[in-house]
Amino acid sequence: MYDPLIEQAIASGQGYPDSYWASVSGEPPVSKDRLTEDLDTDVVIIGAGYTGxxxxxxxxRDFNITPVVIEANQTAWGCxxxxxxxxxxxxGRKSWTQMQKHWGDPVMRMVYQEAVEGVERVHGFINEGIDCDVQQPGYIRIAHKPNKMRELEAQASLLSSMFGYHVDILSRTQVHQQYMNDENAHGAIRFExxxxxxxxxxAFGYHDLLNKAGVDVYTNTPAVSIEQYGNRYRVITEHANISCDKVxxxxxGYTPKGFDSSVANKTLPVLSQIIVTEPLTEAQLQACNFITSNVVMDTRALKYYYRKLPDNRILFGGRGAITGKSADDPYYAERLLQELKRSFPPLADVRYQYxxxxxxxxxxxxxxxxxQAExxxxxxxxxxYCGNGVSFAVQAGKRLADKVAGRAVPDIPLYNRQLVPFPMPAFRRIGQWAYFHYGKFADQFL
Ligand SMILES: Cc1cc2nc3c(=O)[nH]c(=O)nc-3n(C[C@H](O)[C@H](O)[C@H](O)COP(=O)(O)OP(=O)(O)OC[C@H]3O[C@@H](n4cnc5c(N)ncnc54)[C@H](O)[C@@H]3O)c2cc1C
Incomplete structure (x- = not known):
């Protein structure tokens, strides 16, 4: 599998992974395939995920600027x-408590407001007619050990007092009776x-909206580098170049190693792995009292997350391999399956299909x-986004557009600070390996 920490370039022409989503989502919207002739435009956007x-x-829509989007592979081929x-x-990953401590109440409130807008923005787009199988609302954060309930209760109280954000506190029995009989749940909080x-x-819905707006998306068109000439830029792609004012x-997480100095060595790509089971039978669902389709995550440092999909399969996720080379090793999927079975013993015979x-x-x-790069x-x-980008990447895209158009954005650390370089970037994987070991210890003993 492509490994952005090792490879200098991202290959084009790669299909979607063999995922459940790829199997149920149909064909991607029409795009312009493979740029082969030079272009001149105002703005080039590299990457056709949620952000781009x-x-x-x-x-x-907001500034009447029509950019050109280029994507190395297919629409939303990445995360x-x-x-x-x-x-x-x-x-991102910084807790509200840490934000309050490091930045103070006014900044924390502004960050919260951006998170709220991110969610509203996604629902706004969905309400324009994107059919993306929206399920029953609710997010359950389960305490994987009894002592973790104190942390969850403190979080609920902070959210309520700072933002008036109501969060339900659930006992183990309430979780088991009203949502699902997860043996690893020692109580939970639930966000409406x-x-x-x-x-x-x-993502296909966003691409459809771009097509309607007359914005060209070139798939199978990897950017190789960005060159400056005078006040302008040239984006060098595999077969043609694009001259532009802004990039x-x-x-x-898919940025190739050393792609551009503005971002090189300033992030750490980490694999998250998902399995999707075969559809559960009525008997299996009943045995687990799996009533809910709410999304679920636990309190571990190395988190597990799951949800019941519309066709009664269970999607179960957690950390994956460390390197791209080992990403496809079935060991990681098997580890998730064993954890799923520990949570739901009646699923002892269940298999994964994806x-x-x-x-x-x-x-x-x-x-x-x-x-804006320094x-x-x-x-x-x-x-x-540290694994939290379905809504926030959309808000980030809005704030990027504001910046490109020269508009002011809220004065918060997310928007007024550059990415911080990793110290000793060549050793990022060793740091990750050490964190995984710490996480295993913390999840068991702390
Ligand atoms: C397994 C997993 C589970 C997750 N679950 C959740 C979740 O439930 N909720 C949540 O909020 N977040 C979740 N996330 C994170 C979320 O998916 C991401 O934060 C979000 O999709 C980021 O969007 P993006 O557009 O910034 O990046 P991406 O979607 O990764 O898009 C980047 C694109 O850039 C392209 N690209 C890279 N280099 C080049 C180049 N040189 N030229 C052209 N194109 C290039 C790539 O092909 C890719 O398509 C999860 C992530 C993973 C991996």
Missing amino acids: MSCALHLQ SGRNAGFILKST DGVGINPLKL VIATN RWSGWICMSLDDIPHIA GSKGIFYAMG
């Missing part, structure tokens, strides 16, 4: 077509407004960065 497509839509489809009010969708259909890098993984994009300070006249980027 949202930025393109907002440039077109946007591979994720678990949880729409959550979130902005998280929801599960089909992420690839959502947006929306390549997130497995795949994708590169989430970690930043050193656990927050996404949406920025010292550049016209290079912009947004990345580092």
